[in-house]
Amino acid sequence: MPLARAWSVALFGVDGVAVEIEADIGGGRPRTQIVGLPDASLNEAKERVRAAIRNSSEEWPGELVTLALSPAALPKGGSGYDLALACAVLVAADRVPTDRLSGTVMIGELALDGRVRPVRGVLPGLLAARKAGLRRAIVPEPALPEAALVTGLEILGARTLLDTLTWLRGDDAALRTPDPERVHPPPEIPDLRDVIGQPEARWALEVAAAGGHHILLTGPPGTGKTMLAERLPGLLPPLTDEQALEVTAIRSIAGTLAPDSPLITVAPFVAPHHSTSVSGLIGGGAGMAKPGAISQAHHGILFMDEACEFGPHRLESLRTALEQGEIRLARRDGVSRYPANFQLVLATNTCPCAPPRDSDCTCSPHARRRYFGRLSGPLLDRVDLRVRMRPMTAMSAELDTPESTAQVRTRVDKARRRAVERWQQHGWLTNAQAPGPALRREFALPRKTTALLDRGLDIGAVTARGADRCLRVAWTLSDLAEADRPGPDHVAAALEFRDRRAV
CATH class of the missing domain: 3.30.230.10 (Ribosomal Protein S5; domain 2)
Known part of the structure; x- marks a missing residue:
């Protein structure tokens, strides 16, 4: 036979x-x-x-x-x-x-x-x-x-x-054999020099890039929230060979690879529309689940513009992936596992009417609370940096020439190298990946340094998860300052980044 x-x-x-x-x-x-x-x-x-x-x-x-x-x-x-x-x-x-x-x-x-x-x-x-x-x-x-x-x-x-x-x-x-590998120039990323003013937001973006932290930008329309988010990939280091293969494999399954230059070497930037479904965000489909936006943003940026327009169900679906760095989807034909180790950038207006200045707002206090209520406490607790954008008063608001992406990336690269040297024996690449127990035990800071953070825990101003995230941001601030370890000022600055009044 x-x-x-x-x-x-x-x-x-x-x-x-x-x-x-x-x-x-x-x-x-x-x-x-x-x-x-x-x-x-x-x-x-x-x-x-x-x-x-x-x-x-x-x-x-x-x-x-x-x-x-x-x-x-x-x-x-x-x-x-x-x-x-x-x-x-x-x-x-x-x-x-x-x-x-x-x-x-x-x-x-x-x-x-x-x-x-x-x-x-x-x-x-x-x-x-x-x-x-x-x-x-x-x-x-x-x-x-x-x-x-x-x-x-x-x-x-x-x-x-x-x-x-x-x-x-x-x-x-x-049959044909592959052509010799051609070197393709990396995609062009907008320069940070284009963003006028917003010194606090620019600094927060630098901190986010240096430590791999999630960030929330709030403020009136037209103040540069989207411009800042689009320039974040230019501050990040190129993907390693292993990371590039992981990202390219996900894009291959999604069917979004460029045929002539398939290898992705730059951190991906994924910006789903606010009408995207839950399946579009986390993945889904009949039979065997397909990768969603969070997996396509693996080792890169997931930018959710007009975050309050996404709705609670879509936003809350991100919580597990933010903590675990991957998503498991059970469907009829089995369980699909997709990595989702991404950096979340949220941007939103201050209220539904979104006036250029808060003093011109026509929304009732109840409408404003309901609007921001879509960003739940547990979700915001996972966001390390919260920044309120300034209203633009003039296009010449900044007399000095803004720093370029190359200038800021130099400081970010130095801070990241310090973090890699510190965490290399544990396998972590950024401060955001360092788990809370390690920060409190092996890398514990003196009580004098964390006194303000301990006070915040005592009065309920910060949760235990929030305290861990404050410590990670403090380590990033110390890396940017080229200090050996965080001091009280770094911890205080990290706490200020979590101030709920920023939203």
Whole structure:
């Protein structure tokens, strides 16, 4: 009884599992069946693969064709198995040699005429294949730049099914290899020099960049809240190689990678509209959940402009991700895990009518409280820095030339290096990642230094979580000041950043 094996990959969030595809021919009336928990799109592969084989001048077997996907208990979906299914069938039918199929993972959707179409998730799929010990990969030709990011695998690109079959028959020139890596300039980020005035907000942005802290900007419209947020990525250091692969893998699953320069090396900036649903923010969808805005902002910035317009349900959905740095979504076909270690930037007006000056507000006190009530206490407790923007009185409000992004980034880089040296044995990269117990025990400050913070805890002005976040901000302030450890002034400044009157 003819039997053949091929390999593909199943994705569950950013985690992949190598899938062995077995093709068996014979033993019943002519038909095709797929076993191994396929979803509807995978079940439809029978028709796509049959047509692609026929239109590639090959013959579909006239017997029972059984295609088994293992692990059998693992739900599988999508069209990325098509290429592997077609090759397995033709090898089982003894029309293609089996030698080159061993150790080769195949990813790609087949058009009816035999073209190999790109699919999402090539990068995380190949990372899983490499982990499983596979040594070669065949992907759609447009996905070659993305696939080439994975080292340790021989990468080949297929334009059609016929090209793949020709390669399996021994012609090395039938498939393309990746082009030499080209260096692409990083995307242009607006310069901080464009922001006029707002010295307090500019300082808070520098502190946020240096320590990885969340920040809330409140104030009248047109005072520069959005401009400041858009310039925050320019203050952050480039992504490390590991971070770049993580971010690129998420964008690959979301289908938002640029085809010519897929590797993302700059901290991403994601700004969802206030009408975005909860699923759009945290991820969701039928079958297996897709990544949302918070995962696409991994190792970058999630900017929520007009935060009070998002509504309580959407805002509260962020709380778990802010604490844990990842999101787990349970759906019909399983649990998807997506990393979500992002820096949150909230911006909002002071009231619904949003006048240029507070004195011109026409809202009732109840309307103002209800408006800001959408930013709940537990959510605000997770925001380290709260800043009230100044109303603009003149476009020439600042006589001196504002500092540029490059000038501020120099100080931020120095502060971050100090933090990395301090936390490196623990694996933390920023002060915001340092857990509260470590700050209170191994890196505890003298009681004299924390006296004001202890007083705030005694009178209920700050929560235990808020106290931990104050300590993290104090360490960032000391790093910016190039001090060995925070002093009473740094702790007081950190407490002032949490002043609820800022909102």
